[in-house]
Amino acid sequence: MIESAKKKKSNFPADQKKFATLKILKGIEGRRSNINQLLHTVGLTKAQRTNYRLILRQMEKDGWILVEQSTEQTGTKIVSLSEKGSKIDDSVKQLLNSHPE
Numbered sequence: 001m002i003e004s005a006k007k008k009k010s011n012f013p014a015d016q017k018k019f020a021t022l023k024i025l026k027g028i029e030g031r032r033s034n035i036n037q038l039l040h041t042v043g044l045t046k047a048q049r050t051n052y053r054l055i056l057r058q059m060e061k062d063g064w065i066l067v068e069q070s071t072e073q074t075g076t077k078i079v080s081l082s083e084k085g086s087k088i089d090d091s092v093k094q095l096l097n098s099h100p101e
Helices: 014-027 035-042 046-061 083-098
Strands: 032-034 065-069 077-081
Touching: 014 032, 014 035, 014 046, 014 077, 014 083, 032 035, 035 046, 035 077, 046 065, 077 083
Parallel strands: none
Antiparallel strands: 032 077, 065 077
């Protein structure tokens, strides 16, 4: 009997990308960015961009961010930090500051 090859688990730390996205948005004036700028800022390879878009959808579903069509540029989506996302970023920062290990 031949064993089937095990699929290699993807090396894409989703939680780290979520927290990096919150941190980036919180650091931007107006707490907004278009998706293409986020893709470049987070430092993704082309192969990881699809996974990142799925993460953004999950973050939107969970209420961490808002994704809306741009009123200034056709076909562009704007990602903005929600109040919930801002509070989560603050909580993560506080946790890391109190437990740096």
